[in-house]
Amino acid sequence: xxxxxxxxxxxxxxxxxxxxxxxxxxxxxxxxxxxxxxxxxxxxxxxxxxxxxxxxxxxxxxxxxxxxxxxxxxxxxxxxxxxxxxxxxxxxxxxxxxxxxxxxxxxxxxxxxxxxxxxxxxxxxxxxxxxxxxxxxxxxxxxxxxxxxxxxxxxxxxxxxxxxxxxxxxxxxxxxxxxxxxxxxxxxxxxxxxxxxxxxxxxxxxxxxxxxxxxxxxxxxxxxxxxxxxxxxxxxxxxxxxxxxxxxxxxxxxxxx
Ligand code: NAD
Numbered sequence: 001x002x003x004x005x006x007x008x009x010x011x012x013x014x015x016x017x018x019x020x021x022x023x024x025x026x027x028x029x030x031x032x033x034x035x036x037x038x039x040x041x042x043x044x045x046x047x048x049x050x051x052x053x054x055x056x057x058x059x060x061x062x063x064x065x066x067x068x069x070x071x072x073x074x075x076x077x078x079x080x081x082x083x084x085x086x087x088x089x090x091x092x093x094x095x096x097x098x099x100x101x102x103x104x105x106x107x108x109x110x111x112x113x114x115x116x117x118x119x120x121x122x123x124x125x126x127x128x129x130x131x132x133x134x135x136x137x138x139x140x141x142x143x144x145x146x147x148x149x150x151x152x153x154x155x156x157x158x159x160x161x162x163x164x165x166x167x168x169x170x171x172x173x174x175x176x177x178x179x180x181x182x183x184x185x186x187x188x189x190x191x192x193x194x195x196x197x198x199x200x201x202x203x204x205x206x207x208x209x210x211x212x213x214x215x216x217x218x219x220x221x222x223x224x225x226x227x228x229x230x231x232x233x234x235x236x237x238x239x240x241x242x243x244x245x246x247x248x249x250x251x252x253x254x255x256x257x
């Protein structure tokens with residue numbers, strides 16, 4: 001099989017959490033282009049439906065599924081719905097995440113818990129539900145969205161819960177990769193640098209910082225969601241068959257300096 005053929009995902013089924021917008025939406029489009037059926041999974045069902053109907057024009061099966069990744073019953077139901085609809089689950093992109101900024105000494109327990117629940121527990125619950133299905137089927141590929149914040153402490157924004165949650169995702173991914181290596185379920189993560197999505201562009205705290213980030217970024221700019229498409233498509237399919245437990249930093253060399 002040639003390398004371009006190994007990058008194809010024809011006949012596979014993927015879900016993308018946080019798929020309604022931003023990085024998830026862009027990657028969902030790429031998975032469709034590579035031939036996969038896609039479930040656009042999001043807590044914002046209205047936006048997920050809009051995204052799903054846009055992606056349906058790409059020619060593969062696309063559905064929207066409402067799911068809060070912090071709720072185990074909803075997560076398990078989400079996987080059941082997808083398998084009932086498409087017949088299998090081959091690729092899970094556990095990507096939903098939130099970012100908040102509170103100085104550590106002022107952060108309430110609820111503020112801490114919310115970020116950990118969505119970013120870390122949400123990845124565990126979605127990966128666990130996907131992993132169970134994939135083990136039963138004989139294999140699959142799980143990709144989680146960590147962040148360069150798993151590796152460095154971003155400045156000047158105070159986001160210790162976010163940074164800790166993403167470092168947790170990184171170690172969770174390695175742990176699952178080892179546990180499931182003999183079961184043909186591969187687990188990897190991506191660690192994006194600053195990307196121009198609502199997470200950044202709709203945050204009154206973060207908007208004023210963009211120019212500062214650009215000044216210290218080797219490439220002098222932030223990234224676009226489409227610049228994460230290829231790495232996820234690669235990790236989803238046969239081209240990455242010996243790649244598991246790995247993390248792919250895509251940050252324009254931000255963490256290299
Ligand atoms: P975004 O805000 O544009 O999109 C996130 C999506 O996740 C939204 O559609 C939202 O409704 C959904 N979501 C939030 N909580 C959810 C929940 N509990 N259950 C289900 N869906 C939920 O953000 P984005 O920039 O596309 O971020 C996607 C991922 O990338 C996140 O994990 C984020 O931490 C990570 N990331 C983003 C950047 C960046 O600079 N934008 C950098 C590194 C990592």
